[in-house]
Every structure is written in C-alpha cells, then in structure tokens.
Amino acid sequence: MSVAQVASSGSSASESAAEPEFLEGSEAIARAMISAGCRFFAGYPMTPFTEVLEAMAKHLPAQGGSCVNAESELEAVGMAWGAAATGTPAATGSTGQGLSLMQESLAEITYARLPLVVLNMARAQGDYFQATRGGGHGDYRHIVLAPKDVTEAVYLVQEAFHLAAIWRNPVLVMGDYYIAHTWQSVSTARIDFGPEPDRSWALDGATGGTGKAKLISPIADTKRGDDVGYDLAEFYGRRGAELDVMGREVQPRAETGFLEGADLVVVAYGTVAQYVREAVANLRADGAKVGYIRPITLYPFPTEVLRNAASSAKAFAVYENNRGQMIEDVMLSVMERADVRFIGGLSVDSSGFGIAPDLDVTSVRARIQTTLEEIS
Amino acid sequence: MRREVVLTGIGGQGIQLSAQLMARSALASGLFVQVFGSYGGMMRGGNTEATVVVSDEPVVAPPTVERAWSGIVMHHDYSEATLARLRPDSFVVVDSTVFEGELPQDLRRVSRVPATALAIEVGRKQVACTVLLGAFAAITELVPLESLVGALPAALPAYRGKLTELNREALEVGFRAGSDIARRDAVDGASRVAVP
Structure with missing residues (x-):
C-alpha cells in the first residue's frame, strides 16, 4: 500500500x-x-x-x-x-x-x-x-x-x-x-452471512383503526381477544421458549491450541487470550504439556469443547482480568472431571481505562508455570 | 524479521504521531505493522506510550510486547514500564534535553539526542519527537527518511496540515543528528551523544 x-x-x-x-x-x-x-x-x-x-x-x-x-x-x-x-x-x-x-x-x-x-x-x-x-x-x-x-x-x-x-x-x-x-x-468490507428473515414485524407508522397497526412491547405482541388486556403467562412462556431455542441453536465457538496431550488447559477470552496463547506456545516449545481454549462465544458458552478437553487434562487454569467470573462457566462445563483453578486477577492502571500493567507474556507464563508445578 | 519499538513520553510531545509516522512509513515499504497507543485523559502532561511491531510477515502479537528491539524515550515521567521492556542490545534513543531519569544500567546502545533543543531551533518545541524519530531512523535504519516524510500528510490530523513542512524539517534535522552519531559510532564504537 x-x-x-x-x-x-x-x-x-x-x-x-x-x-x-x-x-x-x-x-x-x-x-x-x-x-x-x-x-x-x-x-x-x-x-x-x-x-x-x-x-x-x-x-x-x-x-x-x-x-x-x-x-x-x-x-x-x-x-x-x-x-x-x-x-x-x-x-x-x-x-x-x-x-x-x-x-x-x-x-x-x-x-x-x-x-x-x-x-x-x-x-x-x-x-x-x-x-x-x-x-x-x-x-x-x-x-x-x-x-x-x-x-x-x-x-x-x-x-x-x-x-x-x-x-x-x-x-x-x-x-x-x-x-x-x-x-x-x-478490510471492513461487508461480509455476507446469508439470508435474513424479513422485517415485516417492524412498526411502519400505521396506527390503530387502519387495520395495519402492530404492537411491539416487552409484555406482549398482541392483545387478548376478549379485550381484557395482555396475557403475560402466554407471552413470557412463548418468549422464553424462543430464547431456549436460540441458546441451543447458536453454534458455540472457541479457538483451541496445543490440547493434544495437555495436562493443563488454560482458558481465557478476548485480548487477554492473546497473551495466554503466546505464553502457552512458549511453554510448549520448552516441552510443557499445556494447551489453551479461548471461548469466542461467551453465550452460548463452548461447554462441549471444555468437556472434551477435560476427558484427558488433569486441570484447567482460568486467566481473566477480574477476580474470577468466567471460571464459573468453566466449572459448570468441566463439572467434576478435572481440577479448575483461577490464575488471573484484576489489573488496571491509574487511568482506570482498562490498561493492565500485569498483562504481560512473562507474567502470564510464570502463573501457568506455577500451576503446572502444582499439578505435577 | 520482526522489530518491536516502544515509545514513551508525556502528552503533547508527539509520541502517538511518531508511532503513526513510523507505522505508515513501514507500511509504505511493504511491511506489516501493528500499533498500540495508550494514553490517559490529559491532552498535555499525562502518560502516553505506544508499541509498534513491524514485520515482513503479518503481525501476530498481543498489543504490548514483553521485550522490545528498540525504544524512543522522550520523558522520564511514566517511563518505568516501557524501560523495563528494553534489553541490553536494544537500540534506545533519548531526548537528552528533557530526560532526567535513570536508564537501566545494562543498556549498551543508548543514543542521547537533544531533540527538544533541536526542535526549538527548528521553530517549535512540539516537534521534538519528530526530531527524535528522524534520529532513530538514521541510527536503526528501520525506516528511510523519505518515507517518514511521505507519511506526514496521512499521519497528521487534517487540522494540523499546516505543520507538515515544520515536521519535515524536524525529521531531517533529527536524521542528520542521528547520522552523525551512527558515523562516529562506526569510527570509535563508543560515543553516542549528538552535539546540538
């Protein structure tokens, strides 16, 4: 260029x-x-x-x-x-x-x-x-x-x-x-993800009496025929069922690396996972039996990917730049199949913008190394 | 080939602009570049630093690096974390007019350039980091002077367009100072201080 x-x-x-x-x-x-x-x-x-x-x-x-x-x-x-x-x-x-x-x-x-x-x-x-x-x-x-x-x-x-x-x-x-x-x-060019449903549900300005009025509301999309108002039981039940289908059908996604023969699997998401990936790659190069999983969809959470890794790994180490939140989803995925430990922690500089002084490949590698020694 | 450059200074010195010039210059040479710029809420005087990664392959690196091939040091305030990323053989160029801190003892390739003094001679102290970038280019040969100059129109915000010429001059003055250092270093292998 x-x-x-x-x-x-x-x-x-x-x-x-x-x-x-x-x-x-x-x-x-x-x-x-x-x-x-x-x-x-x-x-x-x-x-x-x-x-x-x-x-x-x-x-x-x-x-x-x-x-x-x-x-x-x-x-x-x-x-x-x-x-x-x-x-x-x-x-x-x-x-x-x-x-x-x-x-x-x-x-x-x-x-x-x-x-x-x-x-x-x-x-x-x-x-x-x-x-x-x-x-x-x-x-x-x-x-x-x-x-x-x-x-x-x-x-x-x-x-x-x-x-x-x-x-x-x-x-x-x-x-x-x-x-x-x-x-x-x-490149920020448009990516084609395939057809989308029409938006015939959308409000178009038609009002009551026109015969074309639509209702969009958090408690109903139609009124009861008997004119007494809304049927919340029916609406919440239907909406909840739709959310269940969404949770089942959206494909959970994760990036994985070095899981083959890994005793320890490090789990991290977002920017933090870049540091974890580099630290894990360095440790692998030194012969350590460590791999990583990076959830890309946090909901639905890639439970199956973690569960499969748990069939051979001894332990999971979760690195988050917080006091431990995603670790709960990791535990729910792994259940009793492997040990789950937290190796992250909140790190922010004085600006509070989210710059993390501790976020460094050397530091991440040291925490993983310590966990490897603990589980061996 | 992969080169990491960390830049540190205080708001207003031109750290982010210099990172942009370096990046766009490297892009123009057909290289791959990643830049991470980090700064606080203050326009003037707050912490500001940047990490530039230049490679002949697509850059796969976290935004910040654990060790840097080189460093541009404009001020002592807030510089500690950046200096910690330098290694004994890293190229380091320092604005000797304003830097009053201690550099890590083990650095072997430090060049002290009075960038702010030279910038004042050029006509505006705000171009000090552009001066130091010119010196950096001469010392490290990471990017050529011509492409740094060529990157000015894209890197300067539109409302700073009238400063293109001043920054070009600053790059050239810095490049000459850096060339002097590189030449003397080639002769005696010791001196790395530019004469204002």
Missing part, C-alpha cells in the same frame, strides 16, 4: 474497500458496523467507547444513517430501542459502567424481541457476569461474542448484526481499550 493510498483512504469511509486499510480498532469497528448495514447509532462518550462513537458520528451520516450523541446512556439505549422497532439495523454501546445504566432497557428490548447490537468497550474484564447473566430483570439471554483483536472484532461485529436479525435478539460484542487503540491493516 502506498502512502498516497493511505492518505486518500484515510479521509473517507464511504463504501468500505475489500483492500485492507491501516485503521485504529475503534474506527475499524465503526466501519464494520456500517458495512453490516447499521443505520442508527446512539451513545454517550466514555473511554474507550468514545472512540467508536466519534467514528460513527464521522461516517454514518454519509451513508444515510443517524448517529446521536445522547445526553446519557439511558437516552442512547432508548433511542436505539425506538430505531430497532422500526426495523432499522441499530446499535448502541458503552463501557460496562454505561451498560449498567442501560440494563433495564436491554432486558425490555429482549422481551420486545428486537434485533440490536450492543458494544461493551469494556474497562478490563469485570463485566463478564453483566454480559452473560445480564443485569436486567427477567428470564432473558443475549448472544455474547468476544473478539481477541481488531481483525476478529471486525468480523464478529458484522456477524452480530446477522445474528441479531436472525434471532430478533440483542447481541453483545465485548471489546476493550486494547482493541479500540490497536491499529492494524484490516
């Missing part, structure tokens, strides 16, 4: 080229969302989500979309909810802190059966429970995707729009400061 090409391509995100461009992760994610068809985006600035919001504000209007810097996360998710109800591919996001404010709406949007993409440009990995269990009310689930780097984020963000459309459900994509601030050469 010549300098002249970099200069000219750096100024416009119009139709994203298939040729890789040198982009910051936040910009690449924004362009990927637009390529995936996103035409409404709302958010409130908070590092490292701010960078995505800025890029969306820069590029989305030129594609006929709307990007709103809302007055808070509460308004942002409300706007995204409204846009999604009209059938417009929509997204919102924040850091985990901002998503805390959005939880009520995220629960209701799920019950209202609306496709929505939600970014958590997280500060460290303390939001695993928030992402996979949800902080809102009721019996709902979100599909949760966890890229390890910019290239994978560009892919998964686009797939998130597809999955949201297929399942009419929010899909959460977990990013972080590292992904937002890493520059790589990536």
Whole structure:
C-alpha cells in the first residue's frame, strides 16, 4: 500500500474497500458496523467507547444513517430501542459502567424481541457476569461474542448484526481499550452471512383503526381477544421458549491450541487470550504439556469443547482480568472431571481505562508455570 | 524479521504521531505493522506510550510486547514500564534535553539526542519527537527518511496540515543528528551523544 493510498483512504469511509486499510480498532469497528448495514447509532462518550462513537458520528451520516450523541446512556439505549422497532439495523454501546445504566432497557428490548447490537468497550474484564447473566430483570439471554483483536472484532461485529436479525435478539460484542487503540491493516468490507428473515414485524407508522397497526412491547405482541388486556403467562412462556431455542441453536465457538496431550488447559477470552496463547506456545516449545481454549462465544458458552478437553487434562487454569467470573462457566462445563483453578486477577492502571500493567507474556507464563508445578 | 519499538513520553510531545509516522512509513515499504497507543485523559502532561511491531510477515502479537528491539524515550515521567521492556542490545534513543531519569544500567546502545533543543531551533518545541524519530531512523535504519516524510500528510490530523513542512524539517534535522552519531559510532564504537 502506498502512502498516497493511505492518505486518500484515510479521509473517507464511504463504501468500505475489500483492500485492507491501516485503521485504529475503534474506527475499524465503526466501519464494520456500517458495512453490516447499521443505520442508527446512539451513545454517550466514555473511554474507550468514545472512540467508536466519534467514528460513527464521522461516517454514518454519509451513508444515510443517524448517529446521536445522547445526553446519557439511558437516552442512547432508548433511542436505539425506538430505531430497532422500526426495523432499522441499530446499535448502541458503552463501557460496562454505561451498560449498567442501560440494563433495564436491554432486558425490555429482549422481551420486545428486537434485533440490536450492543458494544461493551469494556474497562478490563469485570463485566463478564453483566454480559452473560445480564443485569436486567427477567428470564432473558443475549448472544455474547468476544473478539481477541481488531481483525476478529471486525468480523464478529458484522456477524452480530446477522445474528441479531436472525434471532430478533440483542447481541453483545465485548471489546476493550486494547482493541479500540490497536491499529492494524484490516478490510471492513461487508461480509455476507446469508439470508435474513424479513422485517415485516417492524412498526411502519400505521396506527390503530387502519387495520395495519402492530404492537411491539416487552409484555406482549398482541392483545387478548376478549379485550381484557395482555396475557403475560402466554407471552413470557412463548418468549422464553424462543430464547431456549436460540441458546441451543447458536453454534458455540472457541479457538483451541496445543490440547493434544495437555495436562493443563488454560482458558481465557478476548485480548487477554492473546497473551495466554503466546505464553502457552512458549511453554510448549520448552516441552510443557499445556494447551489453551479461548471461548469466542461467551453465550452460548463452548461447554462441549471444555468437556472434551477435560476427558484427558488433569486441570484447567482460568486467566481473566477480574477476580474470577468466567471460571464459573468453566466449572459448570468441566463439572467434576478435572481440577479448575483461577490464575488471573484484576489489573488496571491509574487511568482506570482498562490498561493492565500485569498483562504481560512473562507474567502470564510464570502463573501457568506455577500451576503446572502444582499439578505435577 | 520482526522489530518491536516502544515509545514513551508525556502528552503533547508527539509520541502517538511518531508511532503513526513510523507505522505508515513501514507500511509504505511493504511491511506489516501493528500499533498500540495508550494514553490517559490529559491532552498535555499525562502518560502516553505506544508499541509498534513491524514485520515482513503479518503481525501476530498481543498489543504490548514483553521485550522490545528498540525504544524512543522522550520523558522520564511514566517511563518505568516501557524501560523495563528494553534489553541490553536494544537500540534506545533519548531526548537528552528533557530526560532526567535513570536508564537501566545494562543498556549498551543508548543514543542521547537533544531533540527538544533541536526542535526549538527548528521553530517549535512540539516537534521534538519528530526530531527524535528522524534520529532513530538514521541510527536503526528501520525506516528511510523519505518515507517518514511521505507519511506526514496521512499521519497528521487534517487540522494540523499546516505543520507538515515544520515536521519535515524536524525529521531531517533529527536524521542528520542521528547520522552523525551512527558515523562516529562506526569510527570509535563508543560515543553516542549528538552535539546540538
């Protein structure tokens, strides 16, 4: 790529080229969302989500979309909810802190059966429970995707729009400061994931009396015929069953490495997993019997992949940049088949943006090494 | 071939711009590049650092590296974690005008360039890191001067376009200072201090 090409391509995100461009992760994610068809985006600035919001504000209007810097996360998710109800591919996001404010709406949007993409440009990995269990009310689930780097984020963000459309459900994509601030050469061209169902459910402005009015609500999509109101038992039962099908049919995914003959399997997700992979590769080169599993879908969790590894491994070590959250899903997957230990821990610098001073291949390798000695 | 460069300084010195110039220059040479830029909330004076990985193969590396082939050191504040990534044989260029800290004792390839003083001579102290980048290019030969200059339009934000010429001059001044160091080093193998 010549300098002249970099200069000219750096100024416009119009139709994203298939040729890789040198982009910051936040910009690449924004362009990927637009390529995936996103035409409404709302958010409130908070590092490292701010960078995505800025890029969306820069590029989305030129594609006929709307990007709103809302007055808070509460308004942002409300706007995204409204846009999604009209059938417009929509997204919102924040850091985990901002998503805390959005939880009520995220629960209701799920019950209202609306496709929505939600970014958590997280500060460290303390939001695993928030992402996979949800902080809102009721019996709902979100599909949760966890890229390890910019290239994978560009892919998964686009797939998130597809999955949201297929399942009419929010899909959460977990990013972080590292992904937002890493520059790589990536293509953000549209990826075709196949046909999507029509959006005939979407509100089109038709009102009561026209015979074409539709109802989108977290408690019903139709009124009872006897005019007494809503049948919540029927609605919650039906919606819950749909969520069950989603949880069964969305293919869980994980990257694995060096599992052959591994006594110890290290489990990590997102950016952290890049450090784990390098540490494990180094240890393998030195003859250690260690492998790794990186869950890519946090919900549905790749239970089978872990269970299969547990048939030969003695122990699992979970590395998360938090005090231990995903370890619960690892334990539920492995059950009593192998020992499960936590080797991570929260590491953030004084900015609080999610930069982790402890996140270093040397340090990760030392913790794995210690665990290997303990189980031998 | 894989080269890791870590840059450290304080907000306003041009650390992120220098990382971008280096990256885009390497891209123009057909190399693969990954950059991770990290900085706090302050525009001026806060911590800022960058990790650049240049390779002749697609880069597969975490955003930060455990050991670096070279370092660009613009300020002592917040530099500890970055300095810890340097190894005895890493190339290190230091802005001797402002750096007042201690470098690790075992570093064998340290070049001290009065980058801020030279930048003031060029006309604006804010281009100090561009001066040091020019010196770095001459000493390490990682990227040619011409492609650094060529990368300026894409790396500078649009509203800084009028500073292209000043930065070009800064790169050239730094490159000359770095060339002097490299030449003297080739002769006596010892001196690595640029004369302002």
